[in-house]
Amino acid sequence: MAAAHAAAAAKAGPVAGGDGAGRRAPRGRVAAVLGRHPVGLLLAAPYAVFVAAVFAYPLGFAVWMSFHDYFFAAPGAVVDRPFVGLDNYRAVLTDPQVRQAFGNIGVFLVINVPLTAGLALLLAVALNRVVRARTFLRVAFYVPYVTASVAVVGVWLFLFNSDGLVNRVLGPLAPDPSWLVNEGLAMPVIAVFVAWKQLGFFILLYLAALQNVPKELYESAAVDGASAWARFRSVTVPAVRPATALVVILATITGANLFTEPYLLTGGGGPNGSSASPVLVMYQRGIQQGQPDVAAAIGVLLVIGVLVVSAINRRLLERD
Amino acid sequence: MRRTLPAALLTVALAATAGCGDSGGGDAGKANAARGPITIWLSNNAEEVAWGKAMVQAWNAQHADQTITAQEIPAGTSSEEVIGAAITAGNAPCLIFNTAPAAVPQFQKQGGLVALDSFAGATDYITERTGETAGQYKSPDGKFYQLPWKSNPVMIFYNKKVFAKAGLDPEKPQLATYDQFLAAARKIKSSGAAPAAIYPAPTSEFFQSWFDFYPLFAAETGGKQLLDGGKPQFNSPEGQRVAEFWKTLYAEGLAPREKYNGDSFADGKAAMAIVGPWAISVYRDKVSWGAVPVPTSTGIPADQVRTFSDAKNVAMYSACQNRATAWDVLTFATSKEQDGALLTATGQMPLRADLPAAYPDYFAKNPAYQGFAQQAARTVEVPNVPNSVAIWQAFRDAYTESVIFGKKPVPDALSAAAEKAEQLAAS
Numbered sequence: 001m002a003a004a005h006a007a008a009a010a011k012a013g014p015v016a017g018g019d020g021a022g023r024r025a026p027r028g029r030v031a032a033v034l035g036r037h038p039v040g041l042l043l044a045a046p047y048a049v050f051v052a053a054v055f056a057y058p059l060g061f062a063v064w065m066s067f068h069d070y071f072f073a074a075p076g077a078v079v080d081r082p083f084v085g086l087d088n089y090r091a092v093l094t095d096p097q098v099r100q101a102f103g104n105i106g107v108f109l110v111i112n113v114p115l116t117a118g119l120a121l122l123l124a125v126a127l128n129r130v131v132r133a134r135t136f137l138r139v140a141f142y143v144p145y146v147t148a149s150v151a152v153v154g155v156w157l158f159l160f161n162s163d164g165l166v167n168r169v170l171g172p173l174a175p176d177p178s179w180l181v182n183e184g185l186a187m188p189v190i191a192v193f194v195a196w197k198q199l200g201f202f203i204l205l206y207l208a209a210l211q212n213v214p215k216e217l218y219e220s221a222a223v224d225g226a227s228a229w230a231r232f233r234s235v236t237v238p239a240v241r242p243a244t245a246l247v248v249i250l251a252t253i254t255g256a257n258l259f260t261e262p263y264l265l266t267g268g269g270g271p272n273g274s275s276a277s278p279v280l281v282m283y284q285r286g287i288q289q290g291q292p293d294v295a296a297a298i299g300v301l302l303v304i305g306v307l308v309v310s311a312i313n314r315r316l317l318e319r320d
Numbered sequence: 321m322r323r324t325l326p327a328a329l330l331t332v333a334l335a336a337t338a339g340c341g342d343s344g345g346g347d348a349g350k351a352n353a354a355r356g357p358i359t360i361w362l363s364n365n366a367e368e369v370a371w372g373k374a375m376v377q378a379w380n381a382q383h384a385d386q387t388i389t390a391q392e393i394p395a396g397t398s399s400e401e402v403i404g405a406a407i408t409a410g411n412a413p414c415l416i417f418n419t420a421p422a423a424v425p426q427f428q429k430q431g432g433l434v435a436l437d438s439f440a441g442a443t444d445y446i447t448e449r450t451g452e453t454a455g456q457y458k459s460p461d462g463k464f465y466q467l468p469w470k471s472n473p474v475m476i477f478y479n480k481k482v483f484a485k486a487g488l489d490p491e492k493p494q495l496a497t498y499d500q501f502l503a504a505a506r507k508i509k510s511s512g513a514a515p516a517a518i519y520p521a522p523t524s525e526f527f528q529s530w531f532d533f534y535p536l537f538a539a540e541t542g543g544k545q546l547l548d549g550g551k552p553q554f555n556s557p558e559g560q561r562v563a564e565f566w567k568t569l570y571a572e573g574l575a576p577r578e579k580y581n582g583d584s585f586a587d588g589k590a591a592m593a594i595v596g597p598w599a600i601s602v603y604r605d606k607v608s609w610g611a612v613p614v615p616t617s618t619g620i621p622a623d624q625v626r627t628f629s630d631a632k633n634v635a636m637y638s639a640c641q642n643r644a645t646a647w648d649v650l651t652f653a654t655s656k657e658q659d660g661a662l663l664t665a666t667g668q669m670p671l672r673a674d675l676p677a678a679y680p681d682y683f684a685k686n687p688a689y690q691g692f693a694q695q696a697a698r699t700v701e702v703p704n705v706p707n708s709v710a711i712w713q714a715f716r717d718a719y720t721e722s723v724i725f726g727k728k729p730v731p732d733a734l735s736a737a738a739e740k741a742e743q744l745a746a747s
Binding site for chain 1: 400401404407408409410412426429430431432521522523524525526576577578579581638639707709710713717720721724725727
């Protein structure tokens, strides 16, 4: 309604002519450029500057680097950084280690994302019903999330070592080679570790979503004779679908950026590269080996991959 | 579409501006002649910091107008990453007394280092101080971008109590040949004297090969580097013998495939360790130890065995504005007097020709270090070639796959790594 009035006023201005039109026209142009509430731009500016400096500029720079023979140089050093077209992408896509790293992260996501979303929803539903010790349990689930990865990794190293607690409990059933030096088990262990560590955050997201589910829906379902499982499947799951979409997309994004765990838990992506992630390979190439152009190409491919997977997730999870 | 187009335009604009070249620059000739205050970085271990502080105090007392400000290398994943970032940012100090030879090619490519040959008498000073091994530290352009400073020649440490428990001679252990070493390792394991015979880190970091394959390769080849003139040397009968030796240790469970969280030698989990003299002060109160040269297939005499140097050097960085002072400090800090102080404080071997003769009193008082001093004259450095770190990573990946995990035959893995290393060295 207000917009209609504003449009009418803007139309009326030139027709009226005279001084009145002269006073209104500049304001109209300002409004056209800055919007009806210029102060809003001012308030949004700090975040826009932050995004431009911390996200957009580095992303643009990475794209530029990936098409050039680029390396970090001292200020003032005369260096040649020629345009190399798709050479860096060609090098990356034909590198078996990079392909293995992308395959590894695929394995990670296939295990980690459903595990994270499923467990987080189940625990959130359970927590939502708990009356006693609710705060304690919420904090307990959240503690791993806020604890430094380095410290938690240390604990898991002791748990999953050959002579660690897990193998002692399993006895003869313990895998050989042990978890962290087993090519088939290292990445799944990391996927479970990350799911456990981040669970607290995703439980909070689901708890918030569960607050908005009308109790009448559960009552109606109960009156219709629906079992607890049927109520969960037909009421809870559809009602928290937007939260599920968010959880899946966030878990995908954070999972695709996996670094700390293969760096520390499996000693640099071991055994034999089976837990190397694209970001770990980026670190090795870009920082350790002085090939930031190749690392940038890996990064750009990773961004594209995450965008595609996230878009597919969103389409699948948000459709009615 | 309305959101996509501005975003795309913004990305393109940013990409275009990102392509703008670096600005700034300095007058190298002017800086080389300039004198004044300088900053230096030291390694962060307590002994070296103590030596560094004393050295700085001695210099500053005589040079009020050219004082040194010393600090430890800022914390980071590794010193090399911190130094690389400092070069890029233009805030590296004048001198860093912890420059890894493997990182020098990369720092040089970044334009971060000053060729020391640009100072009068520098080449003579370096070669006279270090002797013929100084040649290993020259860059492919024939210049010195690092001053060979100190080494930690790698040897086999063994736990005398564990050896005695396993029925091995703790005073004169037979560890000179691969067969003798393997026999001792099997006895240690079968007797239960220790869970592992030796426990080098089985992880994938590029530098781990300096403490398993490379010392034995240096010994087996009589002093060859990993690459010579850009040509890989490890894909050879000698390299394969070394790799097969380690593969046997892993395959028989004499060396574990899993990373140990701690110091396996100090904790009694391994009967042997492969380390340099820095470890003497660490193990002094924990382990009754002995040290022997690394084994070779034929058991060449101990006084001919070569090994990896594990050296750390001093380099001058191009951000330095008072380079004449920096060069003077460099010669002061590597003088015979300061090298003696470093040896006393840290037990690490200054890269000086005929070290035992230079400090006879010290070695008479500290006989444990004598073997390392003699070994210091027979060290092999990492090759000074482009893409040095990438080459070591390629080698490590092949080694991990074939030697540690036995997933690929050793000759195939070494051959593939050699092909990759040659490409990297040529690029």
